[in-house]
Amino acid sequence: MAKAKKGARRKPATKKAASKSSRKPASRSTRKKAARPISMVAELRPETKTAIVNVTFIAGVGQLTASLFRNGVLINMQSISNSADIILSDVLPGDGLAVVGVSSGKTEIRISVPTSPKTLDTRPAGPIHRSYIIL
């Protein structure tokens, strides 16, 4: 009987704790202790750097879209329809930059950070499909 009483006392306590955690955010100390989750959005980290993608269309017009991916997640996408600089404020080694477009003249792509394949990358007139890994 005593055992049953003890169990009966415990049950409401656990329910209370569960309802507390669902309603209120965890305290600061709890957050510090938890493992850092993989972010699904871009976030500035101390080791991130800015990359400038300089695109020049020569002797013809062109259009291009640059998409930056990190661990399979799209974190930045910008399009241009004439020669311009694309500024990517948050770039980490291992990130991938997909460049897709078309030009009726020659296209020169320069990325200000080391990449594979390395730039200056000169593409002839025609479709542009290029993938760069930030080193």
Add this chain to the structure above:
Amino acid sequence: MKNILCFITTALLFCTLENSALAQAKKPLPLTADSLATGNYKDVFKSFFQVALDRLTSNNKDIQFTSNPFAIMARADTSLLIDTSYLKYKALRNLNFAFSAKLDSSYKFNGFSSGITYAIINRRDITVSQYFLSEAYRANDEFNKVFPHLTAFVTGITDADKKIKLNDQLNAFFFDSTTSFKDLDPDLQNAIREKAKVVQANHLLTLIKNDPKLKLAKLIRANYDSVRTNFQNRLLLTAGISDTTYKDKFMFSNVVLTTNLVKGFTRQPNRVVGLELNIKGAYQFLDDTLTGGRDLKRQALNFESGINMVIKTRRTQYPWAEFKLSGNYTYINKPYASERRDSVTINGTLRIRILDDIWIPIEIKYDPKSGNVFGFLNIRANLKGIKKGAFGGSQ
């Protein structure tokens, strides 16, 4: 003078032969919008420079240089070729100017000629056409959609070496025409199948399923080229004025107002034979030598309409020969005794491209009334004068 002419012709041929031999040693035939243009189109409107030696076998020979102001400016300052500047000079690029020296049968100077031509409508110029860009982009729509997804897949790979390797393979598959699907890493092959399903690239899925040796870069290029070839059929309309001076005085002996229209017919991009409509009109003011003094009281109206048959290679759509059949009507207000007021001729012009930049047109005119046949031999060298790579045509 004959020796000078022979020297110029030989030097020109030698330079072009040397350039062509070098270009061929380095890479396959460069195919640009300019190289895909027909010889007839280049005679109507020049993108860069043209040196023409006309009527070499007749008594009135002609050495002509044609260019446009933008080509000369870009030669001095290649930064003008950057699209933001390039678009600003559209009007200058639509203008042609020409100078020529007339020579008699003994190659002596027989007058100076000059002229300007303006392209009122030039829908063939893909280098300024946003419509062309959107069409060319749409031609590879499925591949454009799937490509970023594949970069995303590569960034998800944790092994750094494998990441670089698969990224290189991805770039090669989309650009290198020798890389086939079966050459790719199995992981990348699976990713391509998976991402193609995600973006509903059903055509790509079918292609991969039917042909594991699929060379995607070839297909992407072919889609782009078919849009570009279709643009070579579009309308070109020019208007111009030219004049010729006397050999002993800077005074006009001949002023001609001209208009020229070129429009292609063929819609299917991979046809070996293309057809082009060419209509020319000219109104000429001439000196009447029967009256004293020098005037421009003799006038002639000239109208020519014809079909130009362009023979191209099937794979690259590179024009290598042309035959133009046309009818010509001429009306002269004050005909000389040996002339008729109205005359009709049937003309045939055979153009053979002996080198990438050199066409040899052979003109034959037949007058059905008199039964006379005339023939003219010309040489046309279309030169860029700027490093070929600057125009980004090599592929």
